Amino acid sequence: MVDAELRDKILAALHRKVLDIPVVAVTGGKGGVGKSTIAINIAAGLAEMGHKVALMDADVEAPDDHIMLGITLEKPLDITINVPDVDAGKCTGCRICVDICRRNALFQPREGVPVLIGDCNGCEACMLACPEGALGKEGKKIGETYVSERDRLLLFTGKLLPAIEESSMVVSALRDRLCASGTGADLVLVDTSPGIHCNVINALRGADAVYAVTEPTTLGAHDLERTLKLLGILGLSSHLILNFSDLPGPREKIAAMARALDAEISCELPVDEQVLKSHVEGVPAVSMFPDAVSSVCMRRIAEDIATEYLQ
């Protein structure tokens, strides 16, 4: 156990922000519960109210927000990590780089300089440790970021290349691009991957508010519990959104579990065919069917966010 004072320091560092604008995250343990649907509709709702919104699609393994919004991905930029490039003229064969690599990616043959054989994750420890400055940087592509703009909605999308392990680095690169872009946005809305692992943790950094989405199924209950526990560790409280709320399922179980973890269901969205239709058309439901029950609920969340953070 980390003592309380240290924990506070760690969390303060984790959530430190560069941009002085509010950050709201939409997350949830289970896939398919409607995180992206809700995120794009909140973003569209805020934009319709006149706010400039930067939507960060941090579901970097399967970024779909642009499809739901009917937006083309634009301005691609490669994300690269730096792998070592040995300068044989400078290398003395001291092997510090080989021994420091926690991935055991470097190999020192009996003659000659170290060779990169294994799966380097770009931590650059070898470059820092080399006393001769013999390790240069060579780029290795791990993914791409995109920026698309439509009216008051700016969409930042991160894409991880298939079979690459560094999903969290894509989230970092995406956030860096957003911060560096001088968007002039009033608010950042982050749509995370499902799950509770590193890229989700990274995407939740600095969130002023978190909306945790689930559904009234046994699966939804199980995965929500894991999400709430993660949020507790990260020192984040959350608003719960129960999507597909009219499905027959263990609602009480979810409500009880949420209460036990200091969370409460603050919004319920019923199963809504018009939301499905909006996905087919690639138009947010709040714009296409403004009077649909779901649209009214999602616009209300946008209004709540605006009241809390954009007054």
Added chain:
Amino acid sequence: MKLCITSDGKELNSSVEETFGRSPYFVIVNTETPESKSVRNTSMQSGHGAGIRAAQIIADEGAEALLTGIVGPNAFNALKAAHIKVFEGASEFDSVKDALEKFKKGMYKEATVPSGGPGGGRRFRGGQW
């Protein structure tokens, strides 16, 4: 020739271990003399790159050839960079001594390409298909 045989234990009577990177010990024998020594494989528990690290250990010991069950591509490339010959097909049902005798009779073939995908030399005890 200094030959490294992957092994479950430190002795010539120990069983052969069929994986390379995650072999508990390396028994290094001289094929011309009775001389032998054993080295513990400190890379055995590595999350990544156990094969490369294992190749580093036996290269540092001066091994000129490796006899094991199977070698993955990363370890294979490292062994190649160190000019260490690779012989695959040794069985865990043999002792190190038996495998050495079979090696002397030319019963193992030198591998020219790696056997599996990355991590292909790995064989966990449990946790795998």
